Amino acid sequence: TLLLDKANMNVLSEKSLSNKTLLLRFGVTNSHLHTIHPLAFHAAPQLKSIKLTDNDLSTLPAQVFSPLSVIEEIYLDGNQLEIIGPDMFEGLDGLLILDLSRNKIRDLPPDMFDGLSNLFLLNLGRNNIKKLSPTIFHTLTKLQLLRMYYNELEVLEPGIFDRLKSLNVLSLHHNQIKSLPPRVFWSLENLTDLTLSSNQLKGVPHKSFYNMTKLKKLTIYSNPLLSLPDELMGHMPYMTQFYLYDTNLITVPRNLFANMSGLLELNLHLNDKLRYLPPDLFCCLPNLKKLSLRNNSLQDLPPNLFSTLATMKILLLNDNKLKTLPENIFQDLTSLVTIDLKNNDLNTLPGDIFLSNTALKAVTLSENPWNCDCAIREIVRWI
Numbered sequence: 001t002l003l004l005d006k007a008n009m010n011v012l013s014e015k016s017l018s019n020k021t022l023l024l025r026f027g028v029t030n031s032h033l034h035t036i037h038p039l040a041f042h043a044a045p046q047l048k049s050i051k052l053t054d055n056d057l058s059t060l061p062a063q064v065f066s067p068l069s070v071i072e073e074i075y076l077d078g079n080q081l082e083i084i085g086p087d088m089f090e091g092l093d094g095l096l097i098l099d100l101s102r103n104k105i106r107d108l109p110p111d112m113f114d115g116l117s118n119l120f121l122l123n124l125g126r127n128n129i130k131k132l133s134p135t136i137f138h139t140l141t142k143l144q145l146l147r148m149y150y151n152e153l154e155v156l157e158p159g160i161f162d163r164l165k166s167l168n169v170l171s172l173h174h175n176q177i178k179s180l181p182p183r184v185f186w187s188l189e190n191l192t193d194l195t196l197s198s199n200q201l202k203g204v205p206h207k208s209f210y211n212m213t214k215l216k217k218l219t220i221y222s223n224p225l226l227s228l229p230d231e232l233m234g235h236m237p238y239m240t241q242f243y244l245y246d247t248n249l250i251t252v253p254r255n256l257f258a259n260m261s262g263l264l265e266l267n268l269h270l271n272d273k274l275r276y277l278p279p280d281l282f283c284c285l286p287n288l289k290k291l292s293l294r295n296n297s298l299q300d301l302p303p304n305l306f307s308t309l310a311t312m313k314i315l316l317l318n319d320n321k322l323k324t325l326p327e328n329i330f331q332d333l334t335s336l337v338t339i340d341l342k343n344n345d346l347n348t349l350p351g352d353i354f355l356s357n358t359a360l361k362a363v364t365l366s367e368n369p370w371n372c373d374c375a376i377r378e379i380v381r382w383i
């Protein structure tokens with residue numbers, strides 16, 4: 001192994017690797033490397049790993065890696081690469097890891113990854129990629145991690161992920177994606193993480209997240225969502241946390257969470273247009289411990305909204321526009337420890353509203369326009 005860090009080595013010459021016939025892992029990092037000789041790797045065809053992270057490379061000679069018939073890892077992250085030639089990785093069929101993140105890549109040739117049938121990790125994050133060919137990933141049947149975050153993707157082509165049967169992690173957050181083709185994720189049966197947050201989605205097609213029963217993490221927050229379809233989430237029993245915030249949603253479909261039966265924490269908050277919640281929205285969350293509905297624009301709540309949440313400990317309703325609360329709304333929350341009602345429009349509360357919440361330790365009621373007449377006596381006595 002030879003790793004040179006901060007070596008101030010600008011050029012990798014034809015001779016740099018001569019006579020290093022035992023070298024398996026070679027790296028030059030943080031070294032202002034800007035030029036690689038076209039024959040630099042001819043002297044060391046036995047290399048298994050090359051790490052050229054954080055240098056000044058803006059181009060690579062055509063087929064510079066082609067002598068490396070047993071190479072497994074190539075790290076080119078943190079350079080200035082804009083264009084990558086179509087043959088750059090041709091024939092490197094033992095490659096497992098390819099990291100091209102943090103460059104300035106705008107376009108990828110459609111057949112650039114052809115033949116990389118053993119690739120396990122492909123990182124294209126933090127580039128300027130706007131468009132991908134629909135078949136670009138089609139030979140990557142062993143890929144487990146595909147990172148495309150922080151690019152400028154506007155569309156996803158139908159079928160683009162169809163052959164990625166082994167994929168576990170697909171990161172698409174921080175792009176400009178405006179719409180999703182129907183069923184684009186359907187073949188990703190092994191997916192555990194899918195991130196779509198911080199895009200430009202105003203809607204999501206019907207049944208988009210079906211066929212992903214191994215999913216543990218799904219992010220769609222920070223999209224200008226206007227509405228969501230009635231059937232969106234398939235069975236996803238391993239999902240334990242879900243966040244939905246920073247959207248333009250006014251309401252959500254009644255069965256949005258019905259298939260997320262393993263949820264422990266649900267954060268449906270910070271949606272400043274969210275006004276209505278359907279009555280049985282939380283019907284099927286038998287394990288929920290924390291529910292945050294804070295900083296929405298809720299004005300009233302359906303009476304049975306929380307009636308199935310017997311294990312819930314924390315309920316945040318603060319910073320809404322609640323004017324009144326139904327008398328029995330909290331009666332089934334027998335495990336509730338904390339409730340926050342701060343900064344609403346409440347002027348009174350029924351005297352026995354917290355009567356069955358025997359585990360309660362903290363109630364926050366400040367910043368409400370309480371009306372201190374006789375009607376409030378009962379709740380004052382309870383306090």
Ligand SMILES: *[C@@H]1O[C@H](CO)[C@@H](O)[C@H](O)[C@H]1NC(C)=O
Nearest residue numbers: 014015016017018019020043
């Ligand atoms: C490589 O080794 C040979 C034989 O020992 C020697 O003649 C040659 O100068 C070496 N090349 C470099 C670049 O060190």
Ligand SMILES: *[C@@H]1O[C@H](CO)[C@@H](O)[C@H](O)[C@H]1NC(C)=O
Nearest residue numbers: 141142164165166167189190
């Ligand atoms: C899916 O994941 C399981 C283990 O989590 C693995 O055994 C199986 O081979 C994977 N399927 C594919 C097509 O990679």
Ligand SMILES: *[C@@H]1O[C@H](CO)[C@@H](O)[C@H](O)[C@H]1NC(C)=O
Nearest residue numbers: 183186187188189210211234
């Ligand atoms: C996905 O789910 C649908 C509906 O449940 C089913 O018809 C389809 O065969 C599943 N599998 C794939 C790979 O699309």
Ligand SMILES: *[C@@H]1O[C@H](CO)[C@@H](O)[C@H](O)[C@H]1NC(C)=O
Nearest residue numbers: 231232233234235255258259
């Ligand atoms: C829950 O998932 C199952 C199986 O994927 C599906 O048939 C059903 O329609 C889903 N329910 C909702 C409300 O999307």
Ligand SMILES: *[C@@H]1O[C@H](CO)[C@@H](O)[C@H](O)[C@H]1NC(C)=O
Nearest residue numbers: 270294295296318319320343
């Ligand atoms: C939540 O709402 C309150 C009142 O409108 C506001 O002061 C607070 O900054 C909000 N919190 C966040 C994180 O936006």
